[in-house]
Amino acid sequence: MSEVDDAIASARASWSRISDDRGAVGAARLPTRARARNTQAIGKRLTRIVVADAVILIAAMVIGWVVPLGIGGAMLVMALLVAATLLFAVWPAERAPTPERLASVDIKALPLQTERWLEAQRPALPAPAVTLVDRIGLRLETLAPQLARFADDAPEAIEVRKLVGEQLPAFVKDYERVPQALRTTPRNGRTPDAELVAGLSLIEQQIGEMTQRLAQDDLDTLATRGRFLEMKYRDET
Template identity: 75%
Template sequence: MSEVDDAIASARSSWARISEDRSVPRADSRARRRTTQAIGKRLTRIAVADGAILVAALVIGMITPLGIMGALLAMMLLVAATVFFAIWPTETAPTPERLAAVDIKALPAQTERWLDAQRPALPAPAVTLVDRIGLRLETLSPQLAAVDNDGEAAQEVRKLIGEQLPAFVKDYERVPPSLRKTARNGRSPDAELVAGLSLIEQEIADMTTRLAQADLDTLSTRGRFLELKYKDDGAD
């Protein structure tokens, strides 16, 4: 094995260790980012709605005096709009049926949104795996930009994260909560869920590697070329 191969292998190993060590902090960062984005969307909707009410009240007031009742009505509308948009969900999670049909390029993000919506029904170990799967999906997403929506690679990705993953989680959620910790055939539903999600996470990682194989090969080839050309020249 050449020095370039050693360097590439070492870099991959180091990156894998770093990714494992930082998976939880990165998941926490993603959760904070989602919360911040949701708050920002709520505030934006409130500002737009309240602004529209104030502009409408101003225009009406220029045509005819609002009076006390008109002013009270405007204030009530402002309060109602603020409360309504403060509690109204910023976005709804896609359904499993929609995931099965969504464009492959948008599938990782849509699947991540769907998984986030399932968190309340999952045990703590599974939630940790959901965070890790979310990180895997973030890595996978840009790779699918160049993938044919009807190609073999796209079908493989869609089958796993658009069909099997949602179906697996839904199977778990249909189990009565009182039975989820009860062992059956040597393993409880909670344990089955964690084991299955772990396999799915690893398969997404493997898909990412397969999709990146051409780029990895190109990098390796170019590295060998540089090594042969410039290392030998330097020796001269």
């Protein structure tokens, strides 16, 4: 049993090292994620434009088989194509969920929905906070698949919802209510901007610790099964 315990301890230590490494890797991934977001948004707009233009052309072809369109009809089709292209090129992106919605959304969807909400808050945040928002987004992406096996009323789910779906949005909204001119003015030794950065940093750390706790059973099972395989098959050779 001591060898199994050693394997479990080794797995836990490895997870700690991986968590630290992910912090460095995550920082390198932040520009890549920003580019990915822009690429995804552009892709969605292009898809809408292609679909709309295809519908217009198909409709024009069907009508043309019945009634000749002529020059006037062709000009109308062209005008519709241009209008549809311009419309979907400037059409607002999908709306982010509200904090009220985050408080009640299914726990399995909560991390990604919270990430979408955070993305919408970026323009109102100072640069250091934006970097932390990106890091929190990485943490939420890691957390999301772990919550797939939990019901909404599970203790683990309740803990995640309290932090991710309630405390995080409330904290950011508290900052956003502070007048712009006062956000860099020290109060009790710290500016609201600095207060925001400190709070977001703590939240990121807490999400990382939640992820680690949720993974402990899987890490322990993996280490135990790995040691069992070694004892059963390697020691027999």
